[in-house]
Amino acid sequence: xxxxxxxxxxLVVDHVSHVYGSGPSAHHAISDLAFSVQPxxxxxxxxxxxxxxxxxxxxxAGLLKPSEGAVIVDGNRITGVPPGMAMVFQDYSRSLLPWLxxxxxxxxxxxxxxxxxxxxxxxxxxxxxxxxxxGFAKRYPWQLSGGMQQRVAIARALAxxxxxxxxxxxxxxxxxxxxxxxxxxxxKIRDTYGMTILFVTHDIDESVYLANRVLVLSxxxxxxAEDIVVNLREPRDQITTREDPEFIRLRGHVAxxxxxxxxxx
Amino acid sequence: MTDTSTRALAAQATRATTTRPRWRRAxxxxxxxxxxxxxxxxxxxxxxxxxPPAPFFPQPFAIIANLWDLMFGSPKxxxxxxxxxxxxxxxxxxxxxxIGAVWGVVVGTIMGLWRGARETINPIVEFLRSxxxxxxxxxxxxxxxxxxxxxxxxxxxxxxxFVLINTSVGVGSVHKTLLDVGKVFRISLARRxxxxxxPGAMPKIFAGLRIASTAALLLAIVSEFMLATDGxxxxxxxxxxxFQLLNMWSWMLALAILGLIINTLLEWIEGxxxxxxxxxxxxx
Numbered sequence: 001x002x003x004x005x006x007x008x009x010x011l012v013v014d015h016v017s018h019v020y021g022s023g024p025s026a027h028h029a030i031s032d033l034a035f036s037v038q039p040x041x042x043x044x045x046x047x048x049x050x051x052x053x054x055x056x057x058x059x060x061a062g063l064l065k066p067s068e069g070a071v072i073v074d075g076n077r078i079t080g081v082p083p084g085m086a087m088v089f090q091d092y093s094r095s096l097l098p099w100l101x102x103x104x105x106x107x108x109x110x111x112x113x114x115x116x117x118x119x120x121x122x123x124x125x126x127x128x129x130x131x132x133x134x135g136f137a138k139r140y141p142w143q144l145s146g147g148m149q150q151r152v153a154i155a156r157a158l159a160x161x162x163x164x165x166x167x168x169x170x171x172x173x174x175x176x177x178x179x180x181x182x183x184x185x186x187x188k189i190r191d192t193y194g195m196t197i198l199f200v201t202h203d204i205d206e207s208v209y210l211a212n213r214v215l216v217l218s219x220x221x222x223x224x225a226e227d228i229v230v231n232l233r234e235p236r237d238q239i240t241t242r243e244d245p246e247f248i249r250l251r252g253h254v255a256x257x258x259x260x261x262x263x264x265x
Numbered sequence: 266m267t268d269t270s271t272r273a274l275a276a277q278a279t280r281a282t283t284t285r286p287r288w289r290r291a292x293x294x295x296x297x298x299x300x301x302x303x304x305x306x307x308x309x310x311x312x313x314x315x316x317p318p319a320p321f322f323p324q325p326f327a328i329i330a331n332l333w334d335l336m337f338g339s340p341k342x343x344x345x346x347x348x349x350x351x352x353x354x355x356x357x358x359x360x361x362x363x364i365g366a367v368w369g370v371v372v373g374t375i376m377g378l379w380r381g382a383r384e385t386i387n388p389i390v391e392f393l394r395s396x397x398x399x400x401x402x403x404x405x406x407x408x409x410x411x412x413x414x415x416x417x418x419x420x421x422x423x424x425x426x427f428v429l430i431n432t433s434v435g436v437g438s439v440h441k442t443l444l445d446v447g448k449v450f451r452i453s454l455a456r457r458x459x460x461x462x463x464p465g466a467m468p469k470i471f472a473g474l475r476i477a478s479t480a481a482l483l484l485a486i487v488s489e490f491m492l493a494t495d496g497x498x499x500x501x502x503x504x505x506x507x508f509q510l511l512n513m514w515s516w517m518l519a520l521a522i523l524g525l526i527i528n529t530l531l532e533w534i535e536g537x538x539x540x541x542x543x544x545x546x547x548x549x
Contacts, residue, residue, distance in 0.1 A: 063445055087449045094442040099464050099541045109450035111460060142545035160450055 008075050009036040010164055010196040011060065016069035017221075018055055029055040031221035032069070037198065037213075039163070042190055044207035045200045047217030047225075048258050053200045054090075056222065057168050060198065061087055073164065086162035090169040092149040096141040102152055103128070103137035109160035127155040130189060147178035151185070158189065167199045171206070180238050183210060187236055204258065208250045209236060216254055219261040226257055323511050332515040351519065354497040357413060358485035361420025365481070366474060368421065369428025374458075376429070377436025377466065390429065398423030398480070399487050411492035420484045427477040428470065435469025436462055468542045471535050478527050486520070 018030040029052035037043050047053055058064040060071055062081040073082040086109070089095040096105050107124045115123070128134050131151040141149050150170055157165055167186070171179045183206060190197055201207050207214050208230055216225040230250060232241055241247055306325045313324045323331075335347040376383040376390075402419060409415035439462050447457035463470075489498025497516055504513040536543075 061449060063448060081448055081451055083451060085449070087445075089442050089445070091442055094440045095446055097443065097446075097461065097464070098545050099467075108446075108460075109452075111450075112453050112456050140541060140545070142541075142548055 010039040011037040012072040014070045016066045019067045028221035042197045042211045044211035044214045046207040051217045052222040085164045086157035086160045087166040088153050088170045106155045106159050127158040131155045147174045165197045204254050216257045328514040331511045353495045357416050358481045361417045362481040365421035365424030366428050369425040370432050373429040373432025376433040394426040416488040423484045424477040424481050428473040431469045431473025435466030439465035
């Protein structure tokens with residue numbers, strides 16, 4: 001699947017399989033998955049629930065060793081968590097440290113890194129402002145609403161200055177309006193920081209709205225059902241993009257794929 | 266986002282207008298504490314005054330007066346004895362508590378982090394802690410003699426279980442996502458331990474420390490009942506043997522005050538360290 005590209009891919013998933021357990025009770029979560037992501041691309045990953053999306057993301061993050069195949073980030077086969085990669089977790093209430101203030105949470109990825117105090121302070125402030133929480137530095141996570149907590153988690157990822165950002169169903173547990181705001185925030189951040197984003201979601205509309213490419217996974221063991229290029233007008237807009245016939249066609253196509261369990265019609 | 270912050274501000278405003286000033290709240294909480302005690306002392310005082318021959322139950326005012334005399338009265342030599350014995354007990358209690366707490370946190374952390382260690386150590390822990398700590402005193406005397414070292418080790422041993430078990434549970438219950446956060450941002454192992462695992466386990470560890478502090482005082486006194494030549498436990502046994510009931514009661518009163526001081530101190534430290542925990546829980 002590593003096409004004849006001139007630019008080095010930001011991420012290559014080289015025939016990755018993952019099996020939990022062994023013997024007759026073994027669960028094949030991912031089977032021979034292969035794709036690559038170019039620098040600056042926004043790639044959504046959707047699939048039926050239980051399709052091994054989280055397993056895939058944890059494998060890409062280096063938190064899980066694949067049973068077979070390899071993950072290559074910036075040309076290097078990873079053996080653990082690669083540098084320059086950040087992650088936003090689904091469960092914001094458990095991914096922030098409740099004993100630290102917002103600013104200390106955001107500065108947490110810089111712990112033990114070679115950054116001066118002044119630099120750290122500037123990075124924290126900039127990251128918080130990027131997500132619209134400049135005035136909340138001294139608060140604690142549990143004093144904020146769910147959507148704001150997830151903004152903090154995004155700010156924390158930004159403070160790490162990643163070139164690759166993995167997002168694991170980050171907006172699954174916020175209300176619809178908050179979700180739209182957060183989607184546009186992610187697009188804005190992608191434009192400002194120019195990073196590669198891999199966005200796992202179970203929301204079909206969201207996957208199409210955000211991405212340049214949608215990877216549809218099949219039922220487990222997850223295979224790549226289809227790799228769909230999204231050519232919607234930029235910048236995306238919550239109202240006009242969703243009215244665009246191409247958007248409607250794409251979301252219908254993705255929905256059919258998922259409902260059929262990832263088999264082409 | 267804006268509506269939540271305005272709502273929070275509104276809530277703060279209503280809270281500010283409905284709550285009483287701080288000193289009044291403090292006064293009320295003191296009253297809640299003092300009044301029941303005053304009632305019990307009052308009844309006791311009345312009963313002992315109505316029935317003069319009650320040698321085992323001196324009048325409470327007499328006990329208080331006697332303790333006052335021991336602490337602040339003359340002669341100086343009596344005062345020195347009081348503080349000398351008292352500090353002996355406090356010293357071995359504090360040292361035993363500290364050693365037991367550190368040991369408990371270290372072993373509990375190892376057990377909480379590694380399933381293999383937990384499964385190996387757990388049966389031993391369950392067995393040993395089932396033996397009442399006080400019942401092991403004769404063994405400690407045989408092994409370590411009747412000196413101060415033995416008492417400190419004995420206290421540390423008895424205290425460690427509470428801290429160990431709570432730490433193990435606390436460390437084990439730190440959410441997996443938090444551990445992943447540490448790994449994803451490539452935080453070193455030591456930093457992950459001290460900045461994620463231990464703070465996350467701190468509410469549980471502190472609960473263990475609270476029980477342990479009570480146990481430490483208990484074990485210190487019990488250890489001074491056998492083969493001791495000093496300490497409050499020793500003084501209690503002496504007073505009882507000589508039928509100095511007023512002194513016996515005074516030492517007991519002094520211990521009650523010590524216990525209260527320790528508890529208040531720990532509560533204060535807990536409020537400082539675990540303020541986030543209490544507040545986040547009250548919101549959930």
